[in-house]
Amino acid sequence: MRTPPRPRSDREHALTRTARVTGLFYLGVAITGVLGFLIIRPRLFAADDAQATLANLVAHESLARAGVAFELGMVVTQTLAAVWFYRLFRGVDSFAASGIAAFGLVNSVVGLVSAALLATAVEVSVDPVGDAAANVQVLYLVSNGLWGVGALFFGLWLIPMGWCVLRSGWMPRVLGWILVGGGVGYVLSAFVRYLAPDAHVVAEALAYPASVGEFWMVGYLLVRGVRRRALDQAPPAVHTPAPVAG
16 A cells, blocks of 8 residues: 655655756856855966967966866856756656756866866976977867867757746746747857857857856856746656655
């Protein structure tokens, strides 16, 4: 004989907890990305001066190593966010939820390879091999290139995420459309960046909606979790199965 269904409070805790843990990991992606890519990297990498890049790495070795650590932190949080988004949305649309996880894991691979390149650059600056300045510069350029082409998957993972928001009704529909549109814009920005290198303003503008959607999603998951009316319709996939009485 099966035990009675769990009370609404248990369902509320399960779904809301999953949503907030997902938001916490997503916030981790944002924090590590901003610190590593937008704050530390510009202080070390001089795009037009290989000697300056090498000198920065030598003078600020600890900062360079911190940059590698933040990229690794992004890999960890991105991987966990991808897995938890699947856990959150698998009962809504398993195909779309799998897409979020798969595309998110590709983002992690991009970050992992980039971290390896930056780590190698630090080692070359400490123990030079060949033309140290040229080698370090190339490693940073390849890392930048990885993030440039990686915009494809940073955009692609937002599209099924937005679709799940629209299908579930757990978050505002406007958020779902912004995520879908932002994901498409992010993908297009990768092509614009390389097909029309002088149109960098256009490429950046195409990526803005994605940033708005991502920060909104992070905030909503952390603060609200899901809409309260969704709690009565929570899919069983997000809960632990009830025990079976003998």
